[in-house]
């Protein structure tokens with residue numbers, strides 16, 4: 001097993017992102033297979049006892065056990081690391097495993113975390129419930145208010161955590177400015193980059209220390225497998241992440257890694273096509289609703305900031321029905337093609353009602369504080385023809401009394 005001829009790290013890091021998504025990290029066995037091989041094996045064997053000892057000592061390169069690493073998983077990790085501009089990638093079983101590992105691996109009792117208040121529901125649970133349970137204090141702030149980050153910082157602050165654009169509000173946090181503050185506070189910044197995808201935004205280049213993904217979303221992109229990824233420096237991996245990762249067992253299955261490798265090959269095409277469709281839908285919806293949010297719209301309050309750190313506005317469109325939950329439900333039930341689901345980044349367009357599903361675990365007042373209202377629809381724009389998507393949404397809005 002070795003990296004494909006001519007694709008060592010030096011060569012692949014010079015490739016353009018589109019090439020990396022197709023080829024980076026590929027390893028071929030002596031059979032010369034074209035497609036990446038799926039290594040469904042829990043453990044590995046050694047030619048001699050000495051070789052086993054050497055691998056366990058770290059003196060010899062090679063695989064030992066798939067809880068640590070596996071060739072198929074390693075291909076995905078290397079592909080994503082090169083694309084992100086990170087030294088190391090570690091694949092996890094789910095996105096939440098990546099979020100949890102990226103935090104717990106570097107924190108201990110007595111430490112303090114400052115986090116954006118607008119987070120994916122389970123990430124908010126980590127802040128509000130899990131970390132405090134282990135003596136790690138957390139403060140959540142309005143991520144758009146730079147003074148709030150500063151004011152929340154203490155001597156014990158070790159981590160800044162945020163997502164941008166935020167789920168589901170599309171609130172934008174200024175990655176560079178917040179990373180600068182983290183640096184001067186001696187804290188590390190972790191960015192959940194799920195909504196932007198590695199195609200549209202590169203947090204490490206803007207000063208973040210660690211980037212995390214749910215690869216369940218755009219990376220698979222076809223609604224099949226759960227997965228996550230943590231991208232970081234070699235130093236962070238050696239000191240914090242790898243010991244946590246190997247001993248707590250949050251590894252990704254080789255099968256899921258193999259599916260994700262296939263997803264990566266079309267990631268750039270899919271994300272750009274979904275952005276095209278999202279821009280079109282946002283424009284169309286703006287004719288009938290005032291509340292449409294997408295960073296490409298001139299009405300989007302944080303448009304300049306969004307487009308200074310993302311190459312495009314992304315694949316999610318948010319809008320609000322003034323009639324609240326009842327009108328939102330009438331709209332969703334009237335959709336003929338678009339699915340009602342809670343996933344996102346799928347090739348199929350999906351409508352979600354965050355109030356009653358993904359963010360229901362948050363107290364009502366917390367939801368309202370985040371700007372999540374009973375009438376809000378989170379729309380993940382798929383790869384269908386843009387007219388079919390727009391027509392379905394417009395006819396369902398009409399049924400709900402909006403035209």
Ligand SMILES: *Cc1c(COP(=O)(O)O)cnc(C)c1O
Pocket residue numbers: 094095096097099120123163167192194195213214215216217226227228
């Ligand atoms: C989906 C999601 C997660 C969690 O990922 P899973 O793969 O569902 O565990 C975390 N953050 C964001 C922004 C997400 O959209």
